[in-house]
């Protein structure tokens with residue numbers, strides 16, 4: 001994948017646009033569940049469509065066209081975009097739109113991950129004891145001599161549990177589906193065309209599922225032996241055929257990011273700043289609460 005410098009105005013604008021979209025689509029508008037309300041949401045839809053056009057133009061001109069000019073089809077792909085372009089040559093069912101959508105999903109994924117990490121840092125700033133436990137795991141795993149890797153997950157269950165607890169408290173998006181045929185669920189008739197969805201909000205905060213659901217307690221995802229454990233009704237990435245394709249990416253990246261930040265910084269907020277997060281929303285606004293990152297004040301042995 002091509003790397004863009006932080007100074008590249010165009011790529012910064014696209015990152016911002018993704019954040020705008022992620023915030024917007026996580027607002028849970030009535031039209032998401034009642035499609036016949038669409039005429040009342042023309043402005044909203046137009047805004048989303050314009051953002052998508054900007055993103056697709058950027059992907060086409062700054063990534064795909066550049067790859068097309070330099071790709072060597074007889075060699076190994078250099079990156080994901082090359083692999084997609086090669087697949088396009090081989091598969092008559094694919095067209096260039098598919099490549100744009102694929103890259104759009106994966107680039108857009110950064111926004112989901114960034115938002116989730118921001119929410120986990122908000123939780124850490126509010127709960128310094130959580131930060132201390134993560135740091136203690138990082139230090140004992142790395143010996144203070146190297147960065148964190150995905151292989152460290154096995155010995156850092158509390159850090160992984162913190163990500164899961166962030167997902168639970170933020171609550172994941174409720175994505176509506178439409179029944180494609182007449183069927184029944186648990187004895188209830190569901191006619192073709194009915195809008196159906198999993199109520200992830202209830203599954204994540206219902207008192208019948210969790211003790212003290214309003215509290216941020218990563219240890220609820222740890223077994224007595226200290227291993228990560230998830231109840232079967234915890235499905236932040238949904239379930240079935242259409243479950244999130246990004247879930248492994250999300251869990252891997254957010255683990256590395258959170259652990260690495262805590263390894264190197266104390267995370268806090270200014271006393272006069274409200275760390276504002278929104279119930280049942282895995283997104284933060286594009287301009288959100290500031291956090292303070294102070295390089296670690298004490299050495300590993302002092303923690």
Ligand code: HEM
Pocket residue numbers: 105106108109110112113116172173174175236237238239241242243244245246247249250282
């Ligand atoms: C905070 C992080 C994320 C959460 C909580 C999340 C959650 C979800 C949920 C609940 C669904 C709906 C599944 C359904 O229709 O039943 C979904 C779908 C999807 N997600 Fe994610 N997601 C996240 C990040 C990502 C990332 C990083 C990517 C891409 C790299 C991604 C790509 C997708 C795609 C493509 C679908 C549609 C799958 C389909 O319809 O077949 N997601 N996600």
